Amino acid sequence: MKRRKAIQTITLGIGGFGLLNYCTSSPKAYHVLEEKNQKLVALLTEAILPAKSEEFPTPESRMEFILNQIGGNMSEEDFEVYKQGLDIFQGLVERTFLKTYEALDYDIQKFTIQRALGHPGELGYFMRKNREWSLRHFMTSERYMVEYLNYEFIPNRYFGCVSA
Secondary structure, three states: OHHHHHHHHHHHHHHHHHHHHHOOOOOOOOOOOOHHHHHHHHHHHHHHOOOOOOOOOOOOOHHHHHHHHHHHHOOHHHHHHHHHHHHHHHHHHHHHHOOOHHHOOHHHHHHHHHHHHOOOOHHHHHHHHHHHHHHHHHHOOHHHHHHOOOOOOOOOOOOOOOOO
């Protein structure tokens, strides 16, 4: 009887080991933006929603948050569309105004953002993603969640002797 149990255990162990070797996962490629593109995205997101880090502190900067979103949540195809939208935006601004986005005055920067948000295709996708991530970064700050959403970080809070 003990011999049968030992053979069953060994068989299950070998079968499980074989199954684990069969199931391989390739590491996901981490998408990276170049330094100049990171600066442009940081300027765009700051123009979309100014960061008030003193009033609404977050554990990471907005650019770090966006880089985490790009690296962790985007498929290869989505990243390519995002990158194409970034390239289109840079090209349009430089061809239209003969300046980089950083050199434009504030009103023209706002105008270019508003026009790009309504654009279909890669450019619109790029701008909508930046707006979405800017809002998400703000709305996940602790102060916003506690004071405006009345969120409690402790789930299933217990109120002991509370009169009904």
